Amino acid sequence: MMARTREFDEEKVLDAAMQLFWEKGYEATSLSDLTSRMGITRPSIYSTFGDKKELFEAALRTYTMARASEMRAKLQGNPSVKEAFRNFFEDVVAEETSGELSRGCFCINTMVELAPHDEKFEILTREHQMYLSVIFQEAIERGIQSGELKTVSDAKALAQALITSLIGLTVILKSRPQRAFVDNTLEVTLSLLK
Amino acid sequence: MMARTREFDEEKVLDAAMQLFWEKGYEATSLSDLTSRMGITRPSIYSTFGDKKELFEAALRTYTMARASEMRAKLQGNPSVKEAFRNFFEDVVAEETSGELSRGCFCINTMVELAPHDEKFEILTREHQMYLSVIFQEAIERGIQSGELKTVSDAKALAQALITSLIGLTVILKSRPQRAFVDNTLEVTLSLLK
DNA sequence: AAAATAACATACCGATCAGTATGTTATTTT
DNA sequence: AAAATAACATACTGATCGGTATGTTATTTT
Numbered sequence: 001m002m003a004r005t006r007e008f009d010e011e012k013v014l015d016a017a018m019q020l021f022w023e024k025g026y027e028a029t030s031l032s033d034l035t036s037r038m039g040i041t042r043p044s045i046y047s048t049f050g051d052k053k054e055l056f057e058a059a060l061r062t063y064t065m066a067r068a069s070e071m072r073a074k075l076q077g078n079p080s081v082k083e084a085f086r087n088f089f090e091d092v093v094a095e096e097t098s099g100e101l102s103r104g105c106f107c108i109n110t111m112v113e114l115a116p117h118d119e120k121f122e123i124l125t126r127e128h129q130m131y132l133s134v135i136f137q138e139a140i141e142r143g144i145q146s147g148e149l150k151t152v153s154d155a156k157a158l159a160q161a162l163i164t165s166l167i168g169l170t171v172i173l174k175s176r177p178q179r180a181f182v183d184n185t186l187e188v189t190l191s192l193l194k
Numbered sequence: 195m196m197a198r199t200r201e202f203d204e205e206k207v208l209d210a211a212m213q214l215f216w217e218k219g220y221e222a223t224s225l226s227d228l229t230s231r232m233g234i235t236r237p238s239i240y241s242t243f244g245d246k247k248e249l250f251e252a253a254l255r256t257y258t259m260a261r262a263s264e265m266r267a268k269l270q271g272n273p274s275v276k277e278a279f280r281n282f283f284e285d286v287v288a289e290e291t292s293g294e295l296s297r298g299c300f301c302i303n304t305m306v307e308l309a310p311h312d313e314k315f316e317i318l319t320r321e322h323q324m325y326l327s328v329i330f331q332e333a334i335e336r337g338i339q340s341g342e343l344k345t346v347s348d349a350k351a352l353a354q355a356l357i358t359s360l361i362g363l364t365v366i367l368k369s370r371p372q373r374a375f376v377d378n379t380l381e382v383t384l385s386l387l388k
Numbered sequence: 389a390a391a392a393t394a395a396c397a398t399a400c401c402g403a404t405c406a407g408t409a410t411g412t413t414a415t416t417t418t
Numbered sequence: 419a420a421a422a423t424a425a426c427a428t429a430c431t432g433a434t435c436g437g438t439a440t441g442t443t444a445t446t447t448t
Contacts, residue, residue, distance in 0.1 A: 003415050003422075004424050027221035041426075044426075112368060115368045130375070154378070154382075157379075160378045163362075168361035169358050175319045177320055184355065188351050189355050197447090225436055234396095241395075246437090
């Protein structure tokens with residue numbers, strides 16, 4: 001039973017927490033950072049989301065769900081699978097290149113920072129990547145079905161290799177490599193789709 | 195001029211700091227962690243290495259130099275370039291799979307944690323990866339020279355794509371993916387060498 | 389041997405950390 | 419309207435953070 005009505009939008013403040021954790025990671029984000037960015041007080045955070053780790057987990061789950069559906073939409077929105085993949089990878093590059101900060105991928109950041117020390121996040125991040133690789137796989141199978149891609153391709157293995165390259169690309173973009181490096185990587189990687 | 199003689203081996207304690215930063219990252223490693231692992235006191239750390247960030251930088255530089263020469267040795271030690279790359283990638287997998295903790299690559303960890311927020315580490319991590327890609331490139335060129343690889347290959351672009359895949363592989367191993375995922379990725383990635 | 393000096397050990401600094409106790413205010417239930 | 423209750427705001431907790439002041443000990447230089 002609810003007495004006084006909540007003055008903040010739970011979804012909005014969680015999104016604010018997500019942005020912050022995404023930018024700075026778990027350890028480097030303090031409760032003070034969170035209260036000021038979320039616009040609510042410390043006790044409100046604890047009563048609504050639990051402790052810092054639980055809030056982080058909620059933020060990450062929000063992120064992964066949004067990212068998976070965004071990715072599926074992008075890959076399904078183009079009749080040509082090759083074009084869809086190229087556009088997708090180039091969007092990633094554009095996203096990280098534009099703007100002051102390259103936040104990378106929240107899930108990948110978490111895989112690096114927390115997965116080795118916290119089994120919950122080891123599982124959560126692994127399963128998200130596996131899920132993404134299935135989305136890749138479905139797109140590739142669509143390309144094989146339509147005749148755009150060679151029938152002999154191992155769709156699953158190819159999808160997994162592309163996910164691995166996507167992770168590598170996302171990570172190295174944080175060091176702001178030269179444009180040519182990225183372009184070369186993209187050309188060679190996408191040449192796997194044939 | 196030196197009065198009292200130093201009681202610790204500078205190289206050894208720096209190596210201890212490297213191990214710790216490698217395992218836990220910058221933020222999650224405290225000065226207390228460092229003193230107990232390095233076996234020296236706080237003032238000794240500060241007088242010898244400077245503050246926490248400077249110590250971290252020294253540790254990272256030690257790591258990158260060791261890693262680059264280790265990598266060059268592994269790639270040069272085999273007359274077959276294809277075999278050399280396969281062994282190299284499989285060594286990475288074995289390294290991360292065995293043992294309780296998958297530390298990943300210290301430089302990649304730093305790229306994720308610090309590069310977006312600290313230009314010094316953006317540059318340091320980028321240049322290390324570029325250096326590694328040149329080592330890859332030289333091995334590929336050797337393979338072209340010997341006739342083992344196709345003459346038309348763009349050695350540089352290929353090397354850069356392989357580095358990107360290596361980064362992706364190193365990162366995803368932190369989430370302990372299924373063996374089949376890794377094997378598939380490896381097969382497809384190494385198929386680029388032909 | 390005396391003076392100088394640098395590495396040592398101990399104990400401390402203010403600041404900040406994650407998390408909570410306490411009291412007030414607004415809304416619902418009775 | 420009274421009682422109950424949950425969200426609010428403020429202020430606090432002990433612990434730990436990175437970094438340093440201070441005094442002692444060992445070695446070198448004079």
